[in-house]
Amino acid sequence: xxxxxxxxxxxxxxxxxxxxxxxxxxxxxxxxxxxxxxxxxxxxxxxxxxxxxxxxxxxxxxxxxxxxxxxxxxxxxxxxxxxxxxxxxxxxxxxxxxxxxxxxxxxxxxxxxxxxxxxxxxxxxxxxxxxxxxxxxxxxxxxxxxxxxxxxxxxxxxxxxxxxxxxxxxxxxxxxxxxxxxxxxxxxxxxxxxxxxxxxxxxxxxxxxxxxxxxxxxxxxxxxxxxxxxxxxxxxxxxxxxxxxxxxxxxxxxxxxxxxxxxxxxxxxxxxxxxxxxxxxxxxxxxxxxxxxxxxxxxxx
Numbered sequence: 205x206x207x208x209x210x211x212x213x214x215x216x217x218x219x220x221x222x223x224x225x226x227x228x229x230x231x232x233x234x235x236x237x238x239x240x241x242x243x244x245x246x247x248x249x250x251x252x253x254x255x256x257x258x259x260x261x262x263x264x265x266x267x268x269x270x271x272x273x274x275x276x277x278x279x280x281x282x283x284x285x286x287x288x289x290x291x292x293x294x295x296x297x298x299x300x301x302x303x304x305x306x307x308x309x310x311x312x313x314x315x316x317x318x319x320x321x322x323x324x325x326x327x328x329x330x331x332x333x334x335x336x337x338x339x340x341x342x343x344x345x346x347x348x349x350x351x352x353x354x355x356x357x358x359x360x361x362x363x364x365x366x367x368x369x370x371x372x373x374x375x376x377x378x379x380x381x382x383x384x385x386x387x388x389x390x391x392x393x394x395x396x397x398x399x400x401x402x403x404x405x406x407x408x409x410x411x412x413x414x415x416x417x418x419x420x421x422x423x424x425x426x427x428x429x430x431x432x433x434x435x436x437x438x439x440x441x442x443x444x445x446x447x448x449x450x451x452x453x454x455x456x457x458x459x460x461x462x463x464x465x466x467x468x469x470x471x472x473x474x475x476x477x478x479x480x481x482x483x484x485x486x487x488x489x490x491x492x493x494x495x496x497x498x499x500x501x502x503x504x505x
Contacts, residue, residue: 213326213375213383214322214326216329217322217326217329217376218322220325220329223325223328223329223332224328226328226332227324227325227328230313230316230317230328230331231317234313234314234316234317235317238314244480247314247481248480248481250307250311250314250315251311251314251315251481251482251484252311252481253480253481253482253483253484256484257478257484257485258484258485259315259387259484260307260311261308261311261312261315261387262381262387264304264307264308264311265308265312265377267300267301267304268301268304268305268308269370269374270301271297271298271300271301271304272297272298272301272341272363272366272367272370273367274297274301275294275295275297275298275301275363276294276363276364276367278290278291278293278294278297279294279360279363279364280364282294283360291356295345295348295349298341298344298345298348298363299345301341302338302341302342302345305338305341306338308334309334309335309338312327312330312331312334312377313331314482315386315387315482316328316331318445318467318482319380319384319386322384323384326376326379326383326384327380327386330376330377330379330380333369333370333372333373333376334370334373334377336369336373337366337367337369337370337373338366340362340363340365340366340369341362341363341366343359343362344359344360344363344366345359347359387444387482389443389485390441390442390443390444390445390446391441391485391487391488394424394439394441394488395422395424396424396439396488396490397420397424397502397503397504398503398504399503400493400495400501400502400503401420401421401422401424401501401502401503402420402421402499402500403418403419403420403426403428403437403499403500403501403502404418404419405418405428405500406499407435407494407498407499407500410428410429410430410435411430412430412431412432413429413430413431413454413459414429414430415427415428415429415449415450415462415473416428416429416450417440417448417450418437418500420502425439425440425441426438426439426440426490426502427439427440427449427450427462427473428492428500428502429473431460431473431474435492435494435500436473436474436492437489437490437491437492437502438471438473438476438487438488438489438490439476439489442464442466442467442469442471442483443469443478443483443484443485443486443487444464444467444469444481444482444483444484444485445466445467445482446466447464447466447467447469448465449462449464449471449487451465452464452465453465456470456479460472460473460474461473461479463480464483467482467483468480468482469481469482469483471483471486471487475489476488476489488504488505489504489505490502490503490504490505491503491504491505
């Protein structure tokens with residue numbers, strides 16, 4: 205969620221409303237693609253919901269930045285160290301980096317689609333810079349393999365400039381998780397009781413598939429629901445962007461999966477697992493019991 209800040213990135217993008225036109229276009233493009241039937245698995249894959257259970261974008265960008273850096277470093281070694289025999293290594297690293305950058309762009313836009321406000325504008329600037337850098341690296345690859353040895357010096361210069369542009373884009377990309385908390389697990393800093401604690405809700409007040417938000421004595425909010433006679437409990441804050449799961453909609457064949465009202469992430473209410481993104485992290489789950497004397501108690505599983 206965006207909030208007023210005084211970082212360098214904030215100062216730059218807060219008044220750059222021209223980015224909103226690009227954001228509208230890419231929102232239409234990405235959103236339109238995922239409305240096509242049969243694209244759901246691509247979305248899960250690019251979010252990292254499946255099979256990683258972890259955001260894909262930061263993992264793939266490590267490969268991209270590392271490989272591009274290796275390619276430029278080898279290019280410099282060839283020029284200044286006069287070792288032309290390692291030129292193929294630079295070319296190979298550049299191709300690997302370019303291939304991974306395509307996945308990085310697609311995964312980044314898939315995650316970015318669920319941002320808003322200044323956060324969305326910063327993400328759009330990051331994406332545009334990275335796209336420009338990627339196109340420049342592509343031009344360098346084409347020059348390296350066009351069969352004209354005289355074009356290689358120009359290809360090396362283009363790669364060097366693209367690498368510098370990429371670093372600027374990476375700076376704005378880092379603002380998203382570290383400045384805005386984009387794709388950060390919203391349950392990461394919550395304390396979950398490991399000892400049995402009583403909830404402030406009466407078991408008799410629970411109705412089938414009508415979730416309530418109960419609290420422990422230390423104030424931990426817990427999503428509590430009765431499903432087919434059995435009581436289940438898990439975190440109520442969506443791990444993706446903090447949406448209130450108790451306000452969500454039941455989905456799935458057995459209606460045991462709750463869909464976040466904010467961005468559509470789906471969690472199994474029985475075990476907290478993620479069934480659909482953009483969330484990648486599961487919800488913390490609680491054991492429940494009804495001890496003699498009444499009252500519903502929970503503890504982190």
